[in-house]
Amino acid sequence: MPLKFRLGKDVKGGLSYQDYIYLKRIVQAFRLHRFDQREFARKGEDYLFNFVNKNVGPVDEKRRKFLQGILVGVSAALVAGIIPGLRVLVPPVEAISGFPKTLIVDSSGNPIKASTLPVNSPIIMLFSYPLKDEINFLLNLGDKDGKPVEIPATTVIVPQTGDKYQFPGGVGPNKSIVAYSAICQHLGCEPPYIHFYPPKYVNTAQISAPEPDALTAEAVLAAQKENLPGIIHCDCHGSTYDPYHGAAVLTGPTVRPLPAVILEWDSSTDYLYATGYVGVGVYPTGSNGVPSKDPSSDLEESQFGVSVGNKSSISESNPFS
């Protein structure tokens, strides 16, 4: 772009920028490299040309531009080559294509024996399945007298959509052992806020109990109405689930039942295995309220989880003081 200047009314073109730079360099060279005026007087323009050639650069601007263009081109190729390499910043996706068969063990690594599992225990027994951050209750349900009760297969309704799915029922010697997701479907609260209330805690006295063991009056009422010995209740906002019927919704605000772990009991060893999930996806994956017919689709969405593998250990804690 040539420099322009105004002269009276006319606009006159002046030096181009490159010429200007070149001139500036020559002037600079005069200062830095001792331009010998006497020599110049003697040899004339030959000396000047040689001087400029030596100290300012023999390469003309056009050629220099072309070479710079090549440098820019190669740099662009380098950047283009690096771009696919930026995938190094994307962490690898750990998607598992199906549910693993996972043995449930205690904290010291010994398998849990189904027949020794305490009935109506107030202690929260949690194990991870199928991914390490997806926790589940393990419950051995009983009646008011603490005797194990058989949990039948039921059809569970999802109030949000009206969809239905089949809960397979309890396992173990008395068919009383069940496992449900321990992540509340309302807003994702986790234990100790959500947990199982054994029969002796399902009463009006519990309404005034401190968190995380309080019950809403609505929950107590619903339990009495359905004649349920125990309930799963979330102390965050009062959602209540019916563990005796596939963790179906008993009171709101939740609009989805807790997803259930499909358990398998090996009668010869008395060991318990987790083999899959039924119901809606674990919160918030299942927030559309549609039970997943293909349970592995849930897994693929939990991209960054890590599979628990073939063993998952129980952790225990008691919310009731």
Add this chain to the structure above:
Amino acid sequence: MFERVKNWFKERINMDDLPFFRTPDYMYHVGDWLGALVAGAFFYTVISGLILLLYYNPEAGYEATQTIINKVPYGSVVLYSHLYGAYAMIILAYIHMFRNYFVGAYKKPRELVWILGVLMLAITLGTSFLGYSLIGDVLATSAVDVGAGILSSMGLGFLVPIFFGNYSAGDYARVLGLHIIFVALIGLLFIVHFFLADVQYGMMPSRKVKDKVPAVYPKAQWTKFNPWWPRNFIYMMSLVFLTWGFILIVPNLLVYLNGLPQIANPFLNPKPAPPPNSPAAASVTTYPPWFFLFLYKIADFPATLTENIVIGVFIPLIYLLIVPFIDRTDELHPLKRKLFTWIGVVMIVFLIQTSLWGDLAPGVPVTWSQVFEAYLPPAIISAVGIWLIPPPSKANYKALVNPLTMLGFVTITIMFVGSVFEIMVSPSLSSVVLVGLFASAFVTLGKLLSPYITRTESGSVEKASISGNESKLIIKKNIAEILMIVLMIIAIVIAANMWTIPTTGYFSNLFGVDLGILFVIIGEEFSLYHYIVYKKPVEPEE
């Protein structure tokens, strides 16, 4: 448009006016830029290390390493080149150091630059050891055992938890933390080192310009040299990119080289060994990383461990730290400082020799007679050699500075000595041929390195050839320009190919090779551009 962007930056950054050393024409030579190579390797290793930091888990070091290699997209490319970036940095730091040792760059006024440099080398070795330990394979864990053992046997056992924390329990958090802290320390010292070398004293002039201490250009003189921008910058870019290219190409090619013999493994195998508690670990002969093989062998010497370490590590280290204060003459030529030149040669020979010995016979105890057999001959031969070469007369000599020639000379010397031993132990036709071969190589190289007595420099000859030089240079520059175009086409093809390489698995390392080639190409392009635009027919040493 491009011009305007360039000028925008130019105006803002004022790169012409940076206070860095302005370089005379004759210094665009890799021997004068070895520090830039070390710095280039350092920056590459830092960048790749930061990427690895996103994935590394110090509580499960070995598993995390395996995940990075097998699952992270191009994780193995980054990990292996991180390792080789560190290797390159160590090798280049040694070359940089010994080059400056032989040219006497540690002398007044550069004592502090030298001391900082030696400290940086020591910290670099420590950092590399810690980084190597982070892999958690059987070699790393045994190296940590040996390292901890050496520390405890020297009565420095209290340092073991400080350096390694709860390493044996599989918690590498402290090693990782120290690895990063040491790198930060290197970076900090680098700034001072660079500032002193490039701004305070400037680069060391050629011996033709200054052959006596203090070898500095007065500031008034060097402000007339080429400014930092753009010539220095372009030259530096070419060196840095070439360094990066080789750091990427070499390990990613070595991945495809299988079944290396055990002795090659410490030098050439970028892959981790099996974990320490696996059955496969039992069949692995343990050795430390190659840059500590010398230390591993010194520990096999018959004296107590403490004495060995003091002789093998502390005395050389302290010597290097105080050499500016021992060598107080104002001579710079290596042959006018024969004692110090000899010590330098012996240090290089011993370092290489002990490392190779540690590689061939790791952990095998040696006797004093074996030690003397191994170390006396090269010491005596190099002493005799150096004392026999006459110091240069002032007018005519050929510089001895090229570090690669120097290393080559040392290697040839060792080979020559080895072949003499061979003929003494088992005289045969082949050993005679071998001696003849190495002897002639030794003589030829020694002649090359010794002063040129027969060749005289006459001004008239040089003047007459200027015009011839000029026309030759124009042809060469035209060839260089064509080469630049060809390289650009190759670069585009390679860049396109890189989009098709799988992110993990067997072929993923080709990405590293391709990226390395691209870096070499761009480094070469910068170098050719520098040649075409700035190369003058005659570059006098002013």
